[in-house]
Amino acid sequence: MAVAEGAEPISLKEAERPRSTPIADAWRLFRRNKASLVALGTIITIVFIAITASLWTRLGLLDARTGVDAMHTINPVNQAQQDSYPDPGVCARDNQDRNPYWCGWLSGDALASVQDTYCFRDEPVADQRQWCYLLGGDSQGKDWLTQTVYGAQVSLSVGFLGATMSLIVGLIYGVTAGFYGGRIDNLMMRIVDFMYGIPYLVLVILLQVFFTEIAREYQDQERGGVVGFVLDLNKDMGGLLFLFIALGSLSWIGMARLARGQVLSYREKEFVEAARAVGASNRRIIFVHLLPNIMGPLIVSETLAIPGYIFTEAFLSFIGLGVQPGTPSWGAMISEVRTRGGFFSNRHILLVPSIALVMTTLAFNFLGDGLRDALDPRLRGT
């Protein structure tokens, strides 16, 4: 078929021009911002370490006992080190009775004899293993490096889950209001306006107090039904479930407003009208035409909200309303400064978790900045 009148011939230069897809463009723009590249690297590293924490533990690099079981009976190698706060770099003999850390790896008949020799299920041997505190420890001898790594799991899951939940709920709410408009929109947005007036932190604290109270109430009773299941689940999650609920209670409303505003600005665009004119369904219009266009600002805003979730969790854990006692969390670690000698004589107590907290939140802030540049439609093609 002959090319019709007015058609541009393809020059060689044109054919060689690099592809310009939305994703390639975004990545090109993101790479320009060096700070956010570093931030992305930092976050990937932290996420990697947090996810593989149990692997490091198995390799013996982290203390196998975290959380409530993490209290050691300290027997410092260096006798000059008498107080109960091991300094960074100090090694100590750990004389708590337990099986060697590798016992858990072994299984099967072939290894039964090895297990019988070294691993005692009923009658553990005294393990005179030497333990080195790379980043020090607290008054009870909990290893601070181990606690920090496991604390990252808590902070990151609060950050990511908080962001994901608030994005999903806010998106569904805001898109519904914006897309259907009229009375539905009006009613839904009045509810949001009302909730906007509620002080966030106060509500979160009250919810946490309420959950703690319920947990205490049910402590001695025979649990059953939904309440029992939820309480058990929360306990298994170290108190994170209730924390997610409390954090998520209001965090979605900002997202709902943003999503609605975005939908309103795109709903009347001519390409949406064009899709209607060919008979596209509402579902297709929402998923194919609206969502891909409105996601950019929502993702940026949610990324920038992650430090907020992490801080709130740390704050709650600091005042004892966050994770359950014993669950490693940076906020709970920082609260150790309140024990005697925690503030002045043992700086690592405060510094280690604080640096982890600041690095993580800064990284998310820079990442959000970079994403904003990368997803800004006005910068495309520059």
Added chain:
Amino acid sequence: MSQAMPSAQTLPQRADGKERRVLVEVTDLKKHFPIRSGILIQREVAAVKAVDGVSFQIFQGETLGLVGESGCGKSTTGRTILQLYRPTSGSVKFEGQEISTLKGEELRKMRRKMQMVFQDPYASLNPRMSVGRIVAEPLVVHNIGNRKERDERVAELLELVGLNPYFVNRYPHEFSGGQRQRIGLARSLALNPSFIVADEPISALDVSIQAQVVNLLQRLQNELGLTYLFIAHDLSMVRHLCDRVAVMYLGKIVEIAESEELYTNPLHPYTQALLSAVPVPDPVVEERRQRIILKGDVPSPINPPKGCNFNTRCPVAVDVCYDQDPELVEVLPDHWVACHRVI
């Protein structure tokens, strides 16, 4: 309001005796946008009467121009005909079938036959979709063909509108305004429609490119036998493209006639004023051209004046114009005017 409209039977013949078939028939069409107010329970306090009772016919294979100032309801008329806005009242018939009451699947089927081309070439293409996906969307929505057949059809459509099919994987921002308008045209042609509403398709383009797109529209009309409703806000562009022209003012049609007739013999004072603003290429005629400057602004469509809508600006208005709404009547063969002073 009732406008004296001829029924389809009385108009099978054109002035020159040629047969013509009515493709689209619009009768007393109204589109009012409600204005609501209230914090929780919203009441309707007023309405924008964007289209307030228009009637006209569009014949198979012709181009009907729809002109008027900004805000007079041209786009709303086009969109209401296509059922992108549901009419407040009135009827729209396509090939004799009433479509304003169609719903769901029936309406979707009907949409294959009538399409729209938009004014803004930048807003009318989804920036997140490649050209291939944009042009194939109508086929996907209507479940036509498999992947390979659709790709072939897309290539064919791009060639039809004068774009190189090599561009299918490119995104809209890589194209110029004129090229984007061609992409939009390819999309609207994908389902083989017989009727296209072109809403100021060239207003946003450079003058040098406008002619290209107009020529393309004409070529497509000849090749595919399309019928156009061509919306424009100035009369000069419409003249050589349209067979007939309808002039709109504040939600109503004030005059419809064949293009040449309208330009040489405008009867409504509003049409005369619009035409007096169009420069004439002949210097002698241009010298003698008298500009009729209309006083005042267009009244608000929320609260149009009593009587004739044009009475606030009309240079020749008399008492009856402030009291009674003029009907659109055929004063000359195929020349319809809504004015008390013309008869």
